[in-house]
Amino acid sequence: MKIGELSTASATPIETIRYYEREGLLPPPARTGGNFRIYEPPHLERLQFIRYCRGLDMSLDEVRVLLRFKDEPSGDCGDVNALLDEHIGHVSRRIKELRSLERELKELRLRCGAARAADQCGILAGLAEAAQDPAAATAATKEHSHLRSVHGH
Template sequence: MKIGELARAAGTQAETIRYYERQRLLPAPTRTSGNYRVYDATHIQRLAFIRHCRCLDMALDEIRALLQFKDDPTADCADVNSLLDAHIGHVVSRIRELKTLEKDLRSLRVQCVDRHSVSDCGIINGIEKAARQHDHAQKGHTHEPHVAGVHREVGTALQRKMSGSCKKMRA
C-alpha cells in the first residue's frame, strides 16, 4: 500500500508517517521503480503501537526504547518495567504541577467576580502583579524531560489534536 493508504488505515497524516520514518521509529518501506513508498501490514501494526504510546504521552525516545525491546522478544522485560516506572514518575510529577497550576488559576479567578472594565479586572491586574514579582521559570513551573526526550507541553495544539485521536483509538 502507498503512504496515503497507510495514513487512512492508521487514522493519521502522511507527514506523520514520514516524520516517524525520519525518527527511525518506522522501518524504511520498500520503494517502487517510480520511487513510491510501499508499506505492508507490519507498518500498520508498528504505527498503531507508536500512536498508542503517544496517547500514553510517551516521548519519542521512550517509544524508540520500547520498540527496541519489542524487536528483541528474548530481552528481559525488567528494563521495560523500569522505563514505564520512570514514565509514571514523570506523569505523577506533571499531575502535581497541573494541580498547582489549577490552584493558582482558581485563586486568580476569584479576584474578578463582578462585571466591570478591564482596567479594573482583578485577573488582569493579578497577572500583571505576578509578572512583575516573579520570573515564571524561577517559580518552579518547569519539569525535567525523561529518557533524554523532550515532552510536548500539555495544552499545545498537538495535544488537543492528539486527545481526539486517542479517544478514537480507545473506543
Template sequence: MKIGELATLTGCPVETIRYYEREGLLPAPSRSAGNYRQYDTAHVERLSFIRHCRSLDMTQEEIRALLALRDCPEADCGTANRLIEEHLHHVEVRIAELQSLRDQLKDLQARCNGDGASQACAILRELEQPGPPPVTSDDCAHAGHLHVPGVHRRG
C-alpha cells in the same frame, strides 16, 4: 500498500508517517517500479505500536527504547516495566503541576466579580505583580522529583 492506505488503516496522517520514517522510528519501505513507497503488515503493526505509545504521551526516546525491546524478543521485560514506571512518575508530577496551576487560576478568578471597567480589574492588577520565580531542576530535586527535559510539555 501505498502510504495513503497505511494512513487510512492506522489513522495516522501521511506527513506523520514520513516524519516517523525520517526519525528512524518506522523503517523505510521498499519502493515500487514507479518509486512509490510500498508498506506491508509489519509497517502497520509498528506504526500502530508507535501511535499507541504517543497516545500515552510517551517521548520519542521512550518509544525508541520500547521499539528496541520489541525488536529484540529475548531482551529483559523489566526494562519495559522500568520505563513505564518512570513515565508514570512524570505523569504524576505533571498532574500535581496542573493541579497547582488550576488552584492558582481559581484564586485569580476569585479576585474578580466580572463587573466593572478593566482599569479596576483585580485579575489584571494581580497579573501586573511579579510572579513566583520559575521552577528549576534544583527545586524539583528537593521536592522529590527531577524534571527531565522534553518529558514535561510546557507551552
C-alpha cells in the same frame, strides 16, 4: 498500501509517518518502480504501537526503547518495567504541577466576579502584580515551563 492509505488506516498525518521514518521508528518501506512507498501490514501495526505509546505521553526516546525490546522478543523485559516506572513518576509529577496550576488559576479567577471595564479587572490586576514580583514570576515560569514544553504551548 501507499502512504495515503497508511495515513487513513492509522489516523496519522502523512508528515508524521515520514518523520517516524526519518527518526528510524518505522522501517523504510519498499518502493515501486515509480518510487512510491509501499507499506505492509507490519508497518501499520508498528505505527499503531507508536501512536498508542505517544497517546500515553511517552517521548520518542521512550518509544524507541520499547520498540527495541519489541524487536527482540526473547530479551529480558526488566528495562521495560523500569522505563514504565520512570514514566509513571513523570506523569505523577505532571499531575502535581497541573494541580498547582489549577489552584493558581482558580485563585486568580476569584479576583474578578463580574464583567467590568478592563482597567477594573481583578484578574488583569492580579496577573500584573504577579508579573512584577520577580520571585513569583520565576516560580511560575519554572513550575509551569515543563507543562508548556510538553504540550507545545
